Amino acid sequence: MGSDKHKKIKEAVKKRYSEFAEKGTSCxxxxxxxxxxxxKKIGYSEKELEQLPKEAVMGLGCGNPTALAELxxxxxxxxxxxxxxxxxxLAAKRVGPKGYVIGVDMTETMxxxxxxxxxxxxYKNVEFRLGEIEKLPVKDNSIDVIISNCVxxxxxxxxxxxxxxxxxxxxxxxxxxxxLVTKGKLPDRIKKNFDAWAxxxxxxxxxxxxxxxxxxxxxxxxxxAAEHTYIEPGLxxxxxxxxxxxxxxxxx
Numbered sequence: 001m002g003s004d005k006h007k008k009i010k011e012a013v014k015k016r017y018s019e020f021a022e023k024g025t026s027c028x029x030x031x032x033x034x035x036x037x038x039x040k041k042i043g044y045s046e047k048e049l050e051q052l053p054k055e056a057v058m059g060l061g062c063g064n065p066t067a068l069a070e071l072x073x074x075x076x077x078x079x080x081x082x083x084x085x086x087x088x089x090l091a092a093k094r095v096g097p098k099g100y101v102i103g104v105d106m107t108e109t110m111x112x113x114x115x116x117x118x119x120x121x122x123y124k125n126v127e128f129r130l131g132e133i134e135k136l137p138v139k140d141n142s143i144d145v146i147i148s149n150c151v152x153x154x155x156x157x158x159x160x161x162x163x164x165x166x167x168x169x170x171x172x173x174x175x176x177x178x179x180l181v182t183k184g185k186l187p188d189r190i191k192k193n194f195d196a197w198a199x200x201x202x203x204x205x206x207x208x209x210x211x212x213x214x215x216x217x218x219x220x221x222x223x224x225a226a227e228h229t230y231i232e233p234g235l236x237x238x239x240x241x242x243x244x245x246x247x248x249x250x251x252x
Contacts, residue, residue, distance in 0.1 A: 006156040009197050010106070010132075013154050016198035018109045039086070042245075043067055043178075048090060053117045056086040062150035062200070062245040063178025066090045068225050074098040075144040078168060080133045080161070080177075081105055081151025085114040085126075091147065092126045102143075103128045104136060134160045138168040146175040150245075153180045153203045158210070162217035169252040175219065177248045180230055181207040187238055201236075207244060219250035 039049055039057050043064030049057060066087050071077060071094040079088050082103025091101045105111055105128065114128045131137040133148075134157050146165050155161045165175060182204050196202030205213070214222050230243040 009154075009156045009203070012195065012198045014107050016195075018107055022109055044086075051093060052086060052089050053121055055113060055117050056084045056089050060150065061086070061178065062180055062230060063226070063247050065147040065149050065176045065178045065247065066094065068247055068249065069145055069147050069174070069176040071095055071099075071145060076142065077101045077145045077147060078136075078138060078143045079103045080136075080146060080148035080165065081154070082114065082128060083107075083110050083149075085117060085128065087147055087149055088114070088126055088128070089117070089123070092123060095125065097125055100125050100127070102138065104131045104133060104138070106130065106132045134164060136164045136168055140167055141170050143168045144170055144173050146173070147177070149178045150180060150200055152177060153200050153205070154197065156197075156203065158205065159213050159217060162214050162219070166218045166252055171252060173252045175248075175250045175252075176225070177250075179210070179246060179248065180204045181210045181244050181246050183207065183242050183244060186242070190236065190239070196236075201239065201243065204243060207246065210246075211248070214248065214250055219252060222248065222250040225249045 035057055036049055040046065042061055060083055071091055073096040075095045076099065077091045077095060082088050082105045085103055088101050088103040095101060103114060108130060111128050111130050118126055129137045133155060146169060152158055152161055180200055185206060186204065190196045190202055193202050211222055225247045227244055227246040229241060230245045
């Protein structure tokens, strides 16, 4: 895939997520569902949602990576594609005042939205940085745990993304990723559709190939912690049963 197509994919993704941040809409704006109920469906408990700033819950994602990341007090956590901060703010509570959580996102309006929450609510152990997950604005060997929620499928260069994740993790560090993968290949019309990419579908990779990419980046003990068939209102009928939501754990 050439750099021109990479650029167009990123532009489509930024446009879509800027609209989410500005309008407060979800991945399925015509589906008329409550974002809190959607968050519960993908793995967030009512107790967790009650602890969170309302603005951080946008009905985005395909899992709850903080639930399986086994975060401990004092750890430094990095969220790839943090959006409005739902997983960052959850992680901040788990690592406590001696811990630190960094959220990276390439969409300016999402970073602005998240930073307003930080300033309003006085979070001291949270930081949001503008940047791309293929080129993280984070130091080498500085992170204990990496989390991400339905974001890496949006990247046109997944190997580079995982190489960057490997670079910033401390030796012995761990990663817990929620993402979408496929059973078999997607139709070309889906893979070439920028709207499908921005909807987290067009860039989804076949499951075994996705795991191979993570291992190629250097990670070990790569395993699927949980998986289920992804069901989304308005999903193309040709994709029924082909999209899987997975939570993958791996170590440096």
